Amino acid sequence: MGSEDVVRVASYLSVLVVMATWELLAPRRKQTASKLCRWGGNLTIVILNTVIARLLLVGGIAAAAAMAQERGWGLLNWVEWPSWLEFGLALVALDLVIYWQHQAFHLVPILWRFHMMHHSDLDLDVSSGVRFHPVEIVISLMVKGAAVIALGVSPLAVVVFEIVLNSTSLFNHSNVRMPLSIEPFLRWFIVTPDMHRIHHSVDPRETNSNYGFNVPWWDRLFGTYCAEPALGQTGMTIGLEHLGPPVCLNLFMMLRFPFVTTIGRYAGRTQP
Numbered sequence: 001m002g003s004e005d006v007v008r009v010a011s012y013l014s015v016l017v018v019m020a021t022w023e024l025l026a027p028r029r030k031q032t033a034s035k036l037c038r039w040g041g042n043l044t045i046v047i048l049n050t051v052i053a054r055l056l057l058v059g060g061i062a063a064a065a066a067m068a069q070e071r072g073w074g075l076l077n078w079v080e081w082p083s084w085l086e087f088g089l090a091l092v093a094l095d096l097v098i099y100w101q102h103q104a105f106h107l108v109p110i111l112w113r114f115h116m117m118h119h120s121d122l123d124l125d126v127s128s129g130v131r132f133h134p135v136e137i138v139i140s141l142m143v144k145g146a147a148v149i150a151l152g153v154s155p156l157a158v159v160v161f162e163i164v165l166n167s168t169s170l171f172n173h174s175n176v177r178m179p180l181s182i183e184p185f186l187r188w189f190i191v192t193p194d195m196h197r198i199h200h201s202v203d204p205r206e207t208n209s210n211y212g213f214n215v216p217w218w219d220r221l222f223g224t225y226c227a228e229p230a231l232g233q234t235g236m237t238i239g240l241e242h243l244g245p246p247v248c249l250n251l252f253m254m255l256r257f258p259f260v261t262t263i264g265r266y267a268g269r270t271q272p
Helices: 003-025 035-056 060-071 083-107 109-119 126-130 134-151 155-172 193-200 217-221 251-260
Strands: none
Touching: 003 126, 003 155, 035 126, 035 134, 035 251, 060 134, 060 155, 083 109, 083 134, 083 155, 083 217, 109 134, 109 251, 126 155, 155 193
């Protein structure tokens, strides 16, 4: 395991422990499903995704960034700007790519088939932040790799962005209670758990909103921001309306989910 992997794993585990502890001490919503069952499936699939990513993409996206830098590929390798400015622009640009990728996974039916496994979680907590189908992970890695080469993002910026993205995914999926006096203010700078939780509502109008992971600006800029769910944070239902009786999915059930489940009335719909 290289130093890059050590930093990623350490940051991931640190955020996981902090958010899981926060959830125990100050939960936002009452949990409805077995935490043992949900965490078993969610943590198992992230292990599988990690293995698949390492096998298919030896060296990872950072290696693609290093190759692009060596060969002078990408927009940021064609300009002579201060390194700090290029670094900041790279992080912002990659975040915008993730925003549009996330929206595409909702609007394109074949992509939604894989992404809706993420939305099938019966509750929302820190473990939901790693619950993604392996096919979605592979597609996402390919999109990020192409973006890194096209933009000419530095390897350091790639590593930092990946660490931030993984950390914010754990953070904004967490079932934590934040002071209501400061939460609306924080939403101008970061995607808070209350903001992202709306995205996991069973109401398609709310599911197709709040796509951001790192920063909340894209949703406001492109008209996909939803401030509050119709039934409130504690009244809304998490999951997908067309799944029928709640069932806690194990690893095998999650893997086959896109192939045996209808897409409901979500894909192809935008926020009104």
